Amino acid sequence: MKTNRTMGPTLVLLLALAAPLAGQESRTEQAGEAEEAYRATAELYETAAATQGQLPRQPWASQDPADGLYRQAREALNRSNYRQAAELYAQLAAEYGESAYAADALYWQAFALYRTGSTRNLQMAADALLRQAEMYAQAATRSSGDARALEARIRGELAKMGDAESAEYIALQATQEVCDDEDEVRMAALNALLQMDSEKAVPILIKALKEDSPCDEDLKHQAIFLISQHETPETEALMIDLAKNDPDPEIRMQAVFWLSNFGSDQAADVLMSILDSSDDPDLQLQALFALGQHGGEDVTDVLREYALDESHDEDVRAQAIFWLMQQDEIDDTRFLRDLYDSVESEEIKQTIFHSLSQQEDEETVNWMMERALDEDEDMEVRGMAIFWATQAGMDISRLEGLYERMDDQDVRQQLIMAYGQSDDPAAVDRLIQIARAETDPELKKHAIFWLGQSNDPRAADFLLTLLEP
Secondary structure, eight states, X not given: OOOOTTSOHHHHHHHHHXXXXXXXXXXXXXXXXXXXHHHHHHHXXXXXXXXXXXXOXXXXXXXXXXXXXXXXXXXXXXXXXXXXXXXXXXXXXXXXXXXXXHHHHHHHHHHHHHHHOOHHHHXXXXXXXXXXXXXXXXXXXXHTSHHHHHHHHHHHHHHHTTOHHHHHHHHHHHHOOOOSTTXXXXXXXXXXXXXHOHHHHHHHHHHHTSTTOXXXXXXXXXXXXXXXXXXXXXXXXXXXXXXXXXXXXXXXXXXXXXXXXXXXXXXXXXXXXXXXXOOOHHHHHHHHHHHHTTOSHHHHHHHHHHHHOTTSOHHHHHHHHHHHHTTOOHHHHHHXXXXXXTOOOHHHHHHHHHHHHTTOOXXXXXXXXXXXXXXXXXXXXXXXXXXXXXXXXXXXXXXXXXXXXOOOHHHHHHHHHHHHTOOOHHHHHHHHHHHHHOOOHHHHHHHHHHHHTOOOHHHHHHHHHHHXX
């Protein structure tokens, strides 16, 4: 990652000094960018989670008498202190029944109790949802369907523990042909039923996938997932039929993906047939992924064929190369090295480096370093070779002298990153040398950044000297 060009050297240096003090252990992201990205991601996660019933809303009624209690309960839930959160939400509902927060407090009490998992707490959670339905029928968590879905999950757990009433509830919900806002409830019930009594659940799921089913596409996608987790001849036959014949391309693609769970020769044959007959790169990618889970000589032959064929999309070839190395065949290592010599694509070369780096042996490292030192190779490719050689476990001492020999900025940046990711104390010495002597400001900032990620006291001492007048 290139350092942001608007960031001055002093700011980079201060961030580098702050990193180890703040306990930042990431060795792959620029310090300022990482902090900004973290905050943005956390904010987006919380917003999304709150809208999907996973987190309570931010407090919105500061003048409400229950506002403080709601804040405490919400904080406890977000810290995964479920017992305390359940007690606080129960207190809010009992003492502030007219509060703006009261309607959904019972839902969050039930949610917290559900997360604890004990039989008694699950029963209390079901009771809390029942009280919510009776007292606050228009609560936001009821209107959204979250409360019904949570009840189905709670009842499913109770049914598995032998609760007869909950078992009846689950069976009834699973057989309902309601395909609107209650889809999530039905899927939760079907999931519970699948774990309790798969013989009853599978026919219902199969029915949901029929063309004339009143259920919408989201429900069908969920049904495919649930079926894929239950491997029987019947479910395998259904998955094969969907992969070959379903008119919806997304459902067909999902079925191809989940055929990876069925390890039979029949499933592998179907996947190979789909590869042969389809010219859709996305479908081919899914089929290659699924085949990669199967293994066997026939699968290896197909993967090699796709890796070699230049008429295929580059992403498809890269996928074939990746899964080829997962077959754990010595011949595949030789095959990829030979393939490297015949390809021009940098993306394919990158994939070959990545795949071979998983070998983590001296022979692979030597081969990669030959590519790195080959002056006929493109500079970007040479940089890739250095990076993946270090990922394959190369001793950092083998980089000695390369920084001075290669004047390309991108290659030098790869070398700096290689030193930065090394645990060898000598790497810190090398980074200090680069930070001290480098005249390119961008490269100098990269060296300072990686020194800032080090816990070596020599790195901190050096960075402090840069701040001196």
